Amino acid sequence: MGQNGAPEDAEPTRARVARLILEHGPQTAAALAERLNVTPAAIRRHLDAMLAEGVVESRAERLRGPRGRGRPAKVFVLTDAGRDAFYQSYDDLAVRALTFIRDTGGEPAVHEFARRLVGRVENRYRELAANGQEGTTALADALTQDGYAASVEPVLNGEQLCQHHCPVAHVAEQFPQLCEAETEVFSRILGRHVQRLATIAHGDGVCTTHVPHVNSNDSTAGTDSEDTATTGTSRTGRTSS
Structure with a gap:
């Protein structure tokens, strides 16, 4: 008051x-x-x-x-x-459009759409990298520019990338391919394997992705993120190291 x-x-x-x-x-x-x-x-x-x-x-x-x-x-x-109150009123339209894509083109078409959608974050990151910003903080800045209110928090064996808002959360509830494609992009941008621990679409308060410290023996970065990342709490309850 x-x-x-x-x-x-x-x-x-x-x-x-x-x-x-x-x-x-x-x-x-x-x-x-x-x-x-x-x-x-x-x-x-x-x-x-x-x-x-x-x-x-x-x-x-x-x-x-x-x-x-x-x-x-x-x-x-x-x-x-x-x-x-913070979501756009286009959720229903987006779900209908993705349903049409799935019905006419199958699951591969939905995955391709999701990859192209989250590709804009990668483009923003490349722009920041060209200006000298790199790493998890730059990725958080790129996500924030796209409306995800992202931040980075240090943890014992790496960092946690936290997205406090998700403009497509309601759509991702029905199409988790959006979260999967996003995790793939994170892994590719950072050049290492990352693990999704929680998502707003899954009912969690914050989308959380574990980003481990760089490991010189990690030669498989970005190749298996879709296999081990989940759209909710991790299956094992452990973070990668």
Whole structure:
């Protein structure tokens, strides 16, 4: 709310809250309050209203490493209804078009369409590389330019490429070939095998791809990503190294 507590300020603030969660992933009330420069009490009022409207949901924060005493912090994530506000209204048309492609050209035609669609990310990456940007961060920048709100987080044996938004998530629910083609492109761009761990289309909060550190013995980069990557949680629950 504004200084006078005007109710008209509620919707813009909530929109900013939703955008922060979308772009940065699950957030605590304290983190949201700090980012928006408002009091924790004010942000909790907005979150309570968004919970009641079904725009966000809360869950326990996932911690890396040993957990300390006390309950884990509560984080807030967007629901499908919350994400809908950011999706274009062309999902149904896209599904119909892909269904037609599959019915007339079979599965190979769908795969080819998916490869051409995600090829634009590769083109953007090449443009960044020509200007001296390379690696996972450059790939994240290319994805962000295409609306995927991507970021890179370091992990023990590599990096995780996180896409906090997916403009085609609703379509990819029915056509996972889009996710498979995307993983192939990531592997080809980075010159190594990558593994998809989670996708928004599969119901996860963030699309997550594990990118291992460069291994001099890795001579099969990019050749088997489709065999071992999944469109949801990895089958083994382990990341590649």
